[in-house]
Amino acid sequence: MAGRRRKHPEITPELLLRAYSIGLFPMADSADDPELFWVEPDLRGVIPLDEFHVSRSLAKTIRKAPFDIRFDTAFDAVVKSCAEAAPDRPSTWINAKIKSLYGTLHRMGHAHSVEAWEGDQLVGGLYGVSLGAAFFGESMFSRRADASKICLVALVERLRERGFRLLDTQFTTEHLKTFGAIDVPKIEYEDMLANALASPHLPF
Numbered sequence: 001m002a003g004r005r006r007k008h009p010e011i012t013p014e015l016l017l018r019a020y021s022i023g024l025f026p027m028a029d030s031a032d033d034p035e036l037f038w039v040e041p042d043l044r045g046v047i048p049l050d051e052f053h054v055s056r057s058l059a060k061t062i063r064k065a066p067f068d069i070r071f072d073t074a075f076d077a078v079v080k081s082c083a084e085a086a087p088d089r090p091s092t093w094i095n096a097k098i099k100s101l102y103g104t105l106h107r108m109g110h111a112h113s114v115e116a117w118e119g120d121q122l123v124g125g126l127y128g129v130s131l132g133a134a135f136f137g138e139s140m141f142s143r144r145a146d147a148s149k150i151c152l153v154a155l156v157e158r159l160r161e162r163g164f165r166l167l168d169t170q171f172t173t174e175h176l177k178t179f180g181a182i183d184v185p186k187i188e189y190e191d192m193l194a195n196a197l198a199s200p201h202l203p204f
Contacts, residue, residue: 021193031094033095054179081141082097125147130161162204
């Protein structure tokens with residue numbers, strides 16, 4: 001993992017928002033590790049909102065409306081699901097402290113979820129933090145084919161509608177690159193972040 005790690009004795013929700021505003025975010029080494037550390041990547045993952053790409057096959061699936069997409073109706077359940085091990089993800093970095101902190105941010109209006117429902121069953125979703133005109137994606141999960149992908153598409157549509165300027169993915173993956181994610185040098189990212197935070201806090 002490229003970037004600097006900084007330890008801090010106690011992270012509060014207010015400190016967490018301040019950290020996002022200067023380009024830091026917390027992680028744990030594992031779900032069982034109670035400690036958190038700050039991460040400041042040398043290369044930051046970003047999805048340019050005006051260059052977001054949806055494949056033809058995914059667009060075809062979306063037209064079939066396989067899931068009921070909802071926002072902020074089951075935030076804690078989404079975080080809990082993101083923290084669970086899966087066949088393609090045997091371990092995660094989401095520990096009890098992260099669940100608590102982001103749950104508080106959600107109640108403060110600064111953390112949000114996008115959810116894919118199949119009847120009364122939550123089958124996919126993602127969550128992240130909003131600050132100014134920036135949205136910082138944290139994690140996603142999927143229990144049905146394309147569920148998290150469809151949530152990401154719904155997120156981007158919502159951010160565009162509300163005038164957001166920055167979608168931060170922290171790091172890029174091959175999966176995210178198919179949607180247009182790019183690596184941005186730290187100094188360039190700082191300018192993008194400052195531009196997004198110059199806006200009043202936008203409603204999600």
